[in-house]
Amino acid sequence: MKLSVCLLVKNEEEKMVRLLNNVKNIGDELILIDSGSTDLTKQIAKIVVPEIKMHSIIFDNDFSKLKNEGYSKSSGDWVLFVDADEIILEKYHSTIINIIENSDSDIIAFARRQWKDLGMNEEDRAPYPDWQLRLIRKKEGLYFKNRIHTTAVGYNKIIRTENVIIEHFNLAYMSEKDWEIKNKNYRELERLVKEGK
Numbered sequence: 176m177k178l179s180v181c182l183l184v185k186n187e188e189e190k191m192v193r194l195l196n197n198v199k200n201i202g203d204e205l206i207l208i209d210s211g212s213t214d215l216t217k218q219i220a221k222i223v224v225p226e227i228k229m230h231s232i233i234f235d236n237d238f239s240k241l242k243n244e245g246y247s248k249s250s251g252d253w254v255l256f257v258d259a260d261e262i263i264l265e266k267y268h269s270t271i272i273n274i275i276e277n278s279d280s281d282i283i284a285f286a287r288r289q290w291k292d293l294g295m296n297e298e299d300r301a302p303y304p305d306w307q308l309r310l311i312r313k314k315e316g317l318y319f320k321n322r323i324h325t326t327a328v329g330y331n332k333i334i335r336t337e338n339v340i341i342e343h344f345n346l347a348y349m350s351e352k353d354w355e356i357k358n359k360n361y362r363e364l365e366r367l368v369k370e371g372k
Contacts, residue, residue: 239319246311308333
């Protein structure tokens with residue numbers, strides 16, 4: 176079984192080295208879908224992983240399009256999606272390989288933990304788990320829908336497992352003010368989607 180690791184990024188230069196060093200040895204292929212970076216995101220990616228396959232897409236507030244682009248560009252039997260502010264600890268890498276070699280499901284949901292600092296201080300951990308559909312079998316007719324809260328269509332079944340945990344550091348990279356701005360923008364996007372805009 177061949178595994179593609181797909182990264183969906185935009186202006187993530189401060190996170191790229193940590194991200195790439197974490198995921199570059201998990202799979203057989205590393206795909207980067209960039210939705211308009213104006214910083215050094217793509218240049219850093221090429222330095223850290225010269226063989227990375229990069230594709231650009233215009234982001235029009237539709238996260239399902241980003242996932243579908245990454246899914247279609249991946250050549251593996253399975254695709255693992257990882258965000259720029261996440262890591263999957265090395266102790267879980269072999270578990271991922273075991274899953275793709277033995278699972279009869281099309282989608283695997285991993286548990287995700289939110290952290291407020293990069294040092295993974297247990298006192299600064301948010302409620303757990305936050306289930307994420309991240310390991311997807313390549314299958315004709317399977318695709319993603321919904322502009323914000325993306326979900327998959329055309330699969331046989333989903334299973335959840337806590338045998339692989341995604342560590343999420345979105346709070347660690349942001350000031351309180353930046354977090355408020357991001358949430359405000361997100362709520363505005365949700366409003367536009369509800370209004371059909």
